[in-house]
Every structure is written in C-alpha cells, then in structure tokens.
Amino acid sequence: MIDREKPMVEVRKVHKSFGDLEVLRGIDMQVKKGEVLVIVGPSGSGKSTLLRCINLLIQPDSGDIFLEGVKVNDPDIRPEWVRQQIGMVFQSFNLFTHLTALKNVMLGLTKVKRLDGLEAEKIARYELERVGLADKADAYPAQLSGGQQQRVAIARALALNPKVMLFDEPTSALDPEFIHEVLDVMTKLANEGMTMVVVSHEMGFAKSVADELIFMDNGVIVEVGVPEEVFASPKTDRMRAFIGKILG
C-alpha cells in the first residue's frame, strides 16, 4: 500500500554537538529522487553541519543517515564510498589551488574511480563544457573569477556522477555580478533531474526551482513547505522575522 519511492536521502533524529554547543538537535528530513530541497536559516542554525552530516564529513553523534535506503553512518561502511556518491559544492569553492581546472575535475576520476587518464580527461572536458568553461580547462583556480571557480567546483562534483548534490551557500562568497552564472548552472542541473540539497538564501532560486523549503533555527527544523507558500504565509514568528530580515 505504501507505494512511495524510497527517499534518496533520509535523515532521522540526528544530533550533533561540538563541545557544549548542541548544533543539531534532532533533525528529521528527506529528499526524494529528482527533488530540490532548499534549506534556509540564520547563521549558526546548523545548516552547514546538517549538510556535512549527510556526506559524513561530520559524523553525527546519534541518529541515522540513509542514502537510497542504506544506512551510511555505520562502522561497516567506508565514508569514502558514501562521499563519492554525493557531490558537494562549498561556499569558498575549495578548488585544488595547485591544479588546473581540468586536473581539478579529473582528480576524483583517476584517484577515486581509477579511470585511466584519457577517459578521465574526456569526462572532465565534457563536464567543464556543461558548466560553460570548456575554454578555461588549462587555467589555474587563481586565474579564474569567483563565479568561474564555483562552476569548476560544480563540474568537479558532477564528474563522479553523484546521486545527490549538496550545495553549501554556493553564491555567498561571490561578487553580485557572478551570482547568476552559478545559479543558472544549478537551475539547469535541477531541470535535468538532479537531486539537490541547497543551503542558500537566494529566494529567487528557491521559489523557481525548489520543490521544498526547510527553515532551520537553533539546530531544529522550524518550518517545512512549498517555497512560495512558506514565503507568502509563514506559520511561525521566527520564520516571519527571518524573511523580514533577508528581504530587507
């Protein structure tokens, strides 16, 4: 009778503390295949920590993380196996500074997937073309603009053919004129059916692309809903106050 698809990512009762500070206080959420979930919330609310728990860059203290129904925060499962199936894009790009754009995208293919150089290069060039940077293959990160670096970072994550993409405030470190080019790539990705979890305060993106929006505050999920509705008629005072702040 329950005929719903298994969620791509499911988070159950996850808690995480750093010292005395409890950053995540019982998080439950899920993302279905092909869905785009946007997480908003004031800084310090635990958004980034939640994202890092999903690909086990941070081990949760308690609770479970499932990827396609498989519990991944399990001592028997290698975190590297989980991470190569989950792409991640960082606020500060984190491109490998000593490698060209092409080599950045190839590294995971040759080292993690153990493809030979030629095949890896073919895939890497294709991914760079997908983000519109085929002509920047030989540039080093420091020679690229912020927007270009972030698009290379997206290509690097995509090259491993991930099941889910996590975006941690991908446009927060960008100059305003470069934000749209990154959002365009992300929108294209969403339209192609990529499952995405995006921490971002780009309201335009959330409204036009996201299937669901989560508002986090103080380590708990305060409100969940369709973005349009949540923005138009927030149910909680905290959400209302937050929307007021980000809309200025």
Next chain:
Amino acid sequence: MRDPGRDSGWRRVWDEPLFKTGVGIVGLLAVVGLLLTALNDIGEISFDFMASHWSFLLRYALTSLEATVISFAVGFGLAIPMGLVRAFGPGMIRRGGLARGVASPLYAIVTGYAEVIRGTPALVQIFLIQFWVTSTFQGVPGISLWAGIAALSVNTTGYQTEVFRAGFQSVGQGQIEAAKSIGMRPTQTFASITFPQGLRLITLPLANEWIALFKASSLLWLIAVQELLWGMDYIGTKLNHPIDAFILGSFFYLAILIPLSRAVTFLERVKRIPGLGVAEPQRRALFAARFARLDRV
C-alpha cells in the same frame, strides 16, 4: 609616442632578473678580486699557492658534499612522516579512540626529538654520536665519516621535521575537505593535495636547511673527518699558508652554494602556481610584451 628610455636595448637587458644577479655577482667578485690582488701584491696572500693547491682541496670538498647530500636525503625521508605526526597528531589525539592510542605516544616521541635536536648544539650531537658509533664499530675503515653523516642526519631530521610540519599545516582546511568530499582516502589526499602543496610552500626553508647543513658539515673536522675544512687546515698548517688555504677553501663553499641557491630560485619559479603569490611572472610578461613591441617596430 615611444619612450626611448624604456625601450632601449640596454634597459631591456637590465630588466632581465638573471642579468641583474649576474651583474651583482660579477661586481662583487671584482671588488673581492681587487682586494685580493692588492693583498697578493703586498705579499699577505699568494695566488701562486692557491693556484697550485686548489686541486688538492677538491677531493675534500667532494667529501663535504657527499656527507651533506646523504644526510639531507636521510633527513628528508624521515622528516616527511615525522612532520605529518607533528602536524596532525594533536587532531588525532583529540578525536580519541584507536587513533588516540597510536597518535599519543608517536606525537610525544617526535615532538621530544625535534625539541632536543633543535635545543642542543650541533657540535654536541656530533661528539655524542661519534663516541657511540666509533665505540660500537671499532676499527671499521672510514667509520668517522659515517659517524659524521649519522650525526648530521640526526641533526637535520629535527630541523626538517619542523619545516614539513609548518608546510603541512599551511595547506588550507578547505582543500582537505574538498578532497574528502570527492571520496579520496586520507593517503590519497596526502599524496595528491597536502604533500604537493606543502612542498611548494617550504622550498625556500628547505633550501636554507641545505645551505646551513653544508656549512655545518665543517664541524665534522672536529671528529677527524677528512672533509673540506680538514683539507684547508692540513695544507694551511703543513705548508705554513693558513690565510691562503682558508680563502681558497671559502671559494669552494661559495662555488657549491651559489649555484644551488640560484637553482632553487629557478625551481621555485618553474613550479610556482600561476596566479598565486608574488608578481614575478607579471614582470616577466611585461618584459616579453616589450620585446613583442620592439619586434613590430
């Protein structure tokens, strides 16, 4: 409008960094040469003596070089894992569990080693190790040289450990996190990210350590290793030309160290990451642009 001052051939050549260094060295040599010639003329020193004995010192210079190269290589090999322990040991200890059980004693030993080596005179270390080695391997031919190499290795390992620690710690946390996020294992992350990036950051301190080590190899004279300083002292005393012998020997140190430091500068330039750090290539690009402009005139 052309600016004749900027575009003149002389200016162009002068702007080449290698040329400036060359002028500097030639100028310095000219001054030193004049001084030495004057001293030669008043009979304080003797060029004739130097000319006839430089080949005698060559052998001993090669012994100094050998001792330095071997001990530097040993130190390099040992300092990489030790630098890793120094850099990432505290984090592993904090994480607890099995990692803590392994990391705690290792970190204590490596830290203690680096502190003791850097906190005691090299000469004391050389004497101690020489006493131990020569009493253990009594009568083995050439043992004093190997005792010396062992002592220099022990010494440079301590210093290089700290150099590598600094290099590894300077690699950004974001770089490591990104490597993890694409599924790389810790060993792969080290080999592909931390090591190549760290090594670039410490090229200069490592070259400094090599230079210091080569000069420190002269201390081996005191444990009767027949190296460059020993050779200088030998001919100086035996033939009663101490000043000549020491000036001649100094030129051997210079002849080995100056090309080396130039080579390191060159290596830094070749291996440097475009767009990061100082603006050297921009100056070179400007230089190339000037050439291009002239070609078209």
